[in-house]
Amino acid sequence: KTTSKPPPLPSPLRFSKFYQSNMRILVTGGAGFIGSHLVDKLMENEKNEVIVADNYFTGSKDNLRKWIGHPRFELIRHDVTQPLLVEVDQIYHLACPASPIFYKYNPVKTIKTNVIGTLNMLGLAKRVGARILLTSTSEVYGDPLIHPQPETYWGVRSCYDEGKRVAETLMFDYHRQHGIEIRIARIFNTYGPRMNIDDGRVVSNFIAQALRGEPLTVQKPGTQTRSFCYVSDMVDGLIRLMEGEHTGPINIGNPGEFTMVELAETVKELIKPDVEINMVENTPDDPRQRKPDITKAKELLGWEPKVKLRDGLPLMEEDFRLRLGISKE
Ligand code: NAD
Ligand code: UDP
Ligand code: UDP
Numbered sequence: 503k504t505t506s507k508p509p510p511l512p513s514p515l516r517f518s519k520f521y522q523s524n525m526r527i528l529v530t531g532g533a534g535f536i537g538s539h540l541v542d543k544l545m546e547n548e549k550n551e552v553i554v555a556d557n558y559f560t561g562s563k564d565n566l567r568k569w570i571g572h573p574r575f576e577l578i579r580h581d582v583t584q585p586l587l588v589e590v591d592q593i594y595h596l597a598c599p600a601s602p603i604f605y606k607y608n609p610v611k612t613i614k615t616n617v618i619g620t621l622n623m624l625g626l627a628k629r630v631g632a633r634i635l636l637t638s639t640s641e642v643y644g645d646p647l648i649h650p651q652p653e654t655y656w657g658v659r660s661c662y663d664e665g666k667r668v669a670e671t672l673m674f675d676y677h678r679q680h681g682i683e684i685r686i687a688r689i690f691n692t693y694g695p696r697m698n699i700d701d702g703r704v705v706s707n708f709i710a711q712a713l714r715g716e717p718l719t720v721q722k723p724g725t726q727t728r729s730f731c732y733v734s735d736m737v738d739g740l741i742r743l744m745e746g747e748h749t750g751p752i753n754i755g756n757p758g759e760f761t762m763v764e765l766a767e768t769v770k771e772l773i774k775p776d777v778e779i780n781m782v783e784n785t786p787d788d789p790r791q792r793k794p795d796i797t798k799a800k801e802l803l804g805w806e807p808k809v810k811l812r813d814g815l816p817l818m819e820e821d822f823r824l825r826l827g828i829s830k831e
Contacts, residue, residue: 526550526551528592530593539734554578557579602703606659627682633744639663696733712773712774718770727762735807753794754794
């Protein structure tokens with residue numbers, strides 16, 4: 503018996519995966535600080551086509567200006583809390599304000615972005631069979647020093663921390679229930695060129711203050727610690743995670759740990775030796791210490807950061823000088 507039925511036409515997605523060698527990559531939040539550096543790196547590979555979806559809440563077209571009009575690049579003004587229909591092979595899902603002053607500004611929106619936004623990107627990944635990477639945060643670990651637990655936690659960071667926890671949960675549930683390929687990066691404090699100048703984060707604050715000749719504002723007690731990862735190392739880690747075999751969660755960060763007083767002294771020494779350091783009031787719920795254990799990233803991704811704080815700060819200084827219009831004396 504013979505059948506005269508023609509074989510089914512390949513779906514647009516299958517067509518792209520098997521007949522075309524280009525990789526189509528969606529970057530949500532690609533107009534932001536980390537996202538725009540990620541786009542720069544992805545665009546270096548001529549086989550990549552990059553689509554950015556961003557609502558410009560904390561990001562800006564300016565961060566992507568060198569790609570606007572490029573044939574392998576597309577920029578869409580889009581809010582991830584709304585459904586998105588595109589055909590892609592990979593999704594880097596970064597959309598979410600990262601700085602406390604921005605994510606606390608409209609906490610309900612922050613939760614919607616994390617929950618509904620992540621759900622939409624997972625629905626998209628499911629429909630087109632794409633692999634999706636979420637940029638989660640070290641904040642999911644909370645402040646491990648407070649033990650036993652009193653009732654004094656204010657919850658002002660919850661829209662971000664809890665939002666990311668739900669986003670991680672959704673990722674794993676889509677993975678288990680629908681077989682979506684997922685990757686979860688837990689990002690620790692990252693710094694570098696293109697950070698918002700007035701976003702209130704410590705590295706951007708100290709560098710802008712030093713350049714403007716204003717006192718560096720160390721929030722009390724000043725002994726709290728953070729570990730700062732330069733953005734090129736971060737982007738390298740994210741791409742290795744996406745391309746590798748492991749779902750994560752995997753910590754991506756630089757284990758070099760500094761107190762805020764030490765950071766202020768380093769910025770002072772490198773940028774403006776005569777600047778003052780002022781101790782000021784802190785905000786509620788400030789985590790007292792933070793440093794990533796990167797054993798997993800080293801073993802599973804062969805990744806570790808290369809740029810030391812002392813080498814990264816001058817690169818950021820250069821960018822801030824240009825944007826603030828303050829030249830070196
Ligand atoms: P950023 O604020 O510079 O970038 C976030 C981008 O997302 C911006 O371009 C913003 O306009 C966009 N965005 C926000 N809400 C959106 C929405 N509803 N729809 C579409 N776009 C939206 O922040 P970043 O530092 O580049 O952070 C990127 C990601 O990394 C975030 O998911 C953040 O939570 C995570 N992260 C960053 C750090 C850090 O130190 N920078 C630390 C931990 C986690
Ligand atoms: N979604 C999207 N783009 C797509 C497919 C889905 O934005 O290409 C959204 C969709 O609107 C839904 C969410 O993703 O709100 C979850 O989709 P899923 O198919 O998992 O769930 P359902 O639509 O059945 O609720
Ligand atoms: N911080 C500071 N001076 C500033 C801004 C922040 O001393 O002008 C401190 C803050 O109290 C916290 C640390 O720097 O302990 C990191 O704060 P940031 O907002 O940069 O990041 P996150 O708290 O999200 O890690």
